[in-house]
Structures are given as C-alpha cells and as structure tokens.
Amino acid sequence: MAEQVDARGLSCPQPVIMTHNKMKELKKGIFEVMVDTDTSRENISRLARNEGWEVVESKKTQDSGYIITLKKE
Amino acid sequence: MAALPVIKHPNLLVGYETADDAGVYKLTDELALVQTLDFFTPIVNDPYHFGRIAAANSLSDVYAMGGRPLTAMNIVCFPSKELPKEVLKEILRGGLEKIHEAGALLVGGHSVDDKELKYGLSVTGIIHPDRIITNRGVKVGDRLLLTKPIGTGVIATAIKGKMASESAVNSLIEVASTLNKKASEIMLKYGCHACTDITGFGLGGHLLEVARASKVEIAIYADKVPLIPEAREYALTGLIPAGSYAIKHFCEKSVEIDPRLEIVLIDLIFDPQTSGGLVISLSPDVADACLKELKEEGIKSARIIGDILYHHPKGRLKIVYSNP
Known part of the structure; x- marks a missing residue:
C-alpha cells in the first residue's frame, strides 16, 4: 500500500507543509494525501506542479474530503 | 445587513449599501463626517508591527474616500490570562504611532477579554460633501x-x-x-x-x-x-x-x-x-x-x-x- 499523509481536520497551510515534507522524504515514488477541504486540495495540486509531482488521482470520499494520489518517477 | 430595515436620510451621503469603504454623513454644506472601523487577528508575530499594520489598515478607509482622519479609538480583544500585558502595550504603541503619523488623535477605546487576540481602530474623519471619492465614479477610458x-x-x-x-x-x-x-x-x-x-x-x-x-x-x-x-x-x-x-x-x-x-x-x-x-x-x-x-x-x-x-x-x- 502507498504511503499516506493524513491531513484531515487541519487547515492550510498545514496540509501543504505535511505534503511538502513527505515529498522531501520520499524524493520520488507514489503516496496519498487525505484532506477535507477544497482549499487543501487546490493548494496541494499547486505544490505538486511546482515540485514536479503528478496528481495521478483526486478522489472524492464519502465524507466530502479527498484522497489525492501523487507520483514522481 | 440587506434584510434589515435601515432608515435612509438625506444627510447620509454614503451608506452601507454601495460596499464603499466608509460611511459619510453631511453635517453642513461644507463638512461631512467619514466613519469607519476595522479590526482583525494578528498577521505578523511581532505585536508592535501588528499594531502598526492594523492601525494603517483602519485609517485607510478614510483615505480611500478622499477624507482626512481626525480621531481614532482602539478596539481590543485580548486574552489577558494567556498573554503578558507587554504584548498589548506594544500593539497599542504601534497603533498610536500610525494614528499620530496620520495627524489624528487617539480619543479612547474599549477592550474585552477574548480567547483570540484582535486589534483595530474606529476612525472618524472629515471631508467636503462635494468631494467624496466613492467606488462608483469611474468613467469609460479611465x-x-x-x-x-x-x-x-x-x-x-x-x-x-x-x-x-x-x-x-x-x-x-x-x-x-x-x-x-x-x-x-x-x-x-x-x-x-x-x-x-x-x-x-x-x-x-x-x-x-x-x-x-x-x-x-x-x-x-x-x-x-x-x-x-x-x-x-x-x-x-x-x-x-x-x-x-x-x-x-x-x-x-x-x-x-x-x-x-x-x-x-x-x-x-x-x-x-x-x-x-x-x-x-x-x-x-x-x-x-x-x-x-x-x-x-x-x-x-x-x-x-x-x-x-x-x-x-x-x-x-x-x-x-x-x-x-
């Protein structure tokens, strides 16, 4: 199973910082981020673009959050 | 506000409905009052600079209307059990510096105990009733x-x-x-x-x-x-x-x-x-x-x-x- 960052219940910029830290730790590969606001989802997709990670999938969850899958070759 | 029955008056030259920066009330043919207030939570960690920023922000609405600020009052929400008094002192010092730089006078204020720190000013200024700069005066070609x-x-x-x-x-x-x-x-x-x-x-x-x-x-x-x-x-x-x-x-x-x-x-x-x-x-x-x-x-x-x-x-x- 892919590594996960659970940033639910946190407001920006915390989810962005946690995602950024995971990117720095893994350097490449694949991981998932769980967030519960549109702002977090948008901000993480901007961070991904800037850091050269691809947003493979952004899936809406039942509790109206998102699971974002990020990948870097 | 839109649902509330606000009374109009011929002397109220600028009210809340046009989303302008401040309210303007005509006192005489030569003189009108400009009134505004604003306060918010800190955006920088240094209390003195937060005070300066919050005060500059509050005074700005008068400037945007083309007015001149005369007096200001402090609005303070302060967690007195969590933060030392020096923090408040620094905020007020920063605010006062900007009030004086604006050529205005501090005439008082009000503080309440609150979990979350907030600071700002209520500002009163003056303007000539025929020279009010609103947000609805633009001309095509400007x-x-x-x-x-x-x-x-x-x-x-x-x-x-x-x-x-x-x-x-x-x-x-x-x-x-x-x-x-x-x-x-x-x-x-x-x-x-x-x-x-x-x-x-x-x-x-x-x-x-x-x-x-x-x-x-x-x-x-x-x-x-x-x-x-x-x-x-x-x-x-x-x-x-x-x-x-x-x-x-x-x-x-x-x-x-x-x-x-x-x-x-x-x-x-x-x-x-x-x-x-x-x-x-x-x-x-x-x-x-x-x-x-x-x-x-x-x-x-x-x-x-x-x-x-x-x-x-x-x-x-x-x-x-x-x-x-």
Whole structure:
C-alpha cells in the first residue's frame, strides 16, 4: 500500500507543509494525501506542479474530503 | 445587513449599501463626517508591527474616500490570562504611532477579554460633501493605478506555516504598515474619479465591486500588477489562503480570465490583502503625471494596472495580458 499523509481536520497551510515534507522524504515514488477541504486540495495540486509531482488521482470520499494520489518517477 | 430595515436620510451621503469603504454623513454644506472601523487577528508575530499594520489598515478607509482622519479609538480583544500585558502595550504603541503619523488623535477605546487576540481602530474623519471619492465614479477610458504591491495574504499564510523568510516578513510589514495618506493626497490633486482600498476581497474582488457600482467593464493587466517579493514563490508552493479561492468562486460569473494566464497570477489577484494600496481611477491624460508624482513621493511600487473599457449593465472584470 502507498504511503499516506493524513491531513484531515487541519487547515492550510498545514496540509501543504505535511505534503511538502513527505515529498522531501520520499524524493520520488507514489503516496496519498487525505484532506477535507477544497482549499487543501487546490493548494496541494499547486505544490505538486511546482515540485514536479503528478496528481495521478483526486478522489472524492464519502465524507466530502479527498484522497489525492501523487507520483514522481 | 440587506434584510434589515435601515432608515435612509438625506444627510447620509454614503451608506452601507454601495460596499464603499466608509460611511459619510453631511453635517453642513461644507463638512461631512467619514466613519469607519476595522479590526482583525494578528498577521505578523511581532505585536508592535501588528499594531502598526492594523492601525494603517483602519485609517485607510478614510483615505480611500478622499477624507482626512481626525480621531481614532482602539478596539481590543485580548486574552489577558494567556498573554503578558507587554504584548498589548506594544500593539497599542504601534497603533498610536500610525494614528499620530496620520495627524489624528487617539480619543479612547474599549477592550474585552477574548480567547483570540484582535486589534483595530474606529476612525472618524472629515471631508467636503462635494468631494467624496466613492467606488462608483469611474468613467469609460479611465486608467487604473495601484499604489502598493499585492501578496500579503500569501505571505501571512507562509508566516502561519513558519515557512516565511525574514525578508518576506519585513516586506509584508513595510507594505502593510504604510499609510495610504500620501497616495490619497496625490490622487485628489489629479482629480481622480473613483478610489477604493484593496483589503479582504483582494484586488480582483474590489475591482469587481467598482465595476458593479460604476456599471462598467474593467480590464486588469495581470503582468503589470506589482507583487511583494517572494509572494509569487509562496503562491506557487500552494501557500494560498482559503479566502483567495472563496473570493474567486464568488466573483466567477462576472470575471473573464485569459486562459493563457499563469494560475499563480490569478491566485494573487484574488489574494485577500491586509492594509493594501489604493486603486485609483483617473482620466488618461493625467494618469502618467499622477504615477510620476506617486513615485517621486516614495510610493515606488505604484503602477498603472488596468483600464475602464466600456459601459456594462451589470459590471464586469477582465483579467488579461497587457499585450494580447
């Protein structure tokens, strides 16, 4: 199973910082981020673009959050 | 407010319904009162600078109307059990410095115990009733000048995440604590048609308000908008406050965006500002001279950032490149 960052219940910029830290730790590969606001989802997709990670999938969850899958070759 | 039965009065020259920066009440044919208040939570960690920024922000609404502030009162919400009194002292010292710089007097204030620290001012100023600068006076053909760079919301978000560099914090402090006094005095000399200050609704949101109030279509040249150094870098890494997305969403139907524009520029145009600059609408034959004088007087970031294009029944905003 892919590594996960659970940033639910946190407001920006915390989810962005946690995602950024995971990117720095893994350097490449694949991981998932769980967030519960549109702002977090948008901000993480901007961070991904800037850091050269691809947003493979952004899936809406039942509790109206998102699971974002990020990948870097 | 819209649902409440507010009484109108012939002396109330500017009320709440036009989304103007301050209320204006006529006392005599020569004199009207300008009243405004604003307070908010800290955007920088240093209490003295927070006080300066909050006071500059509160005073700005009077300047945006073309008025002169006379008196101010402190509004304080303070967690007295959690923070030492020195913090409050520093905030008030910063605020007072700006009140005095504005040529106004502190006449009192009110404080309450609150879990979350907040500070601001209630400001009273004066203006000639025939020389009120509102957001509905723009004329087709006018040029738009912005007097401060934008990006305070993004930098404040970076501060919140402990990601902001010292230089970014200092830039934010410098921009947000600068009074709009000089800019206001200069715009009046050039017979500006309309003005508003850029605050919580972002440059895009406030210009849409102007477009709606004046029933015009406005073009903003995204590549001409001055940015606070490092704001772009932080926005690119996703340090964008929730407010920016909310404002963009709220304005969406009345805003046309050139699809070739970089997303980061759009994010910054809707970035909520604290104590932002004035956006001044004035005749094209004086715009360059006004810009020159602003720069000579130390308002170095001032730029021409847009034009009033056409009449539009509902008001509309276009965000484009300066060279299409």
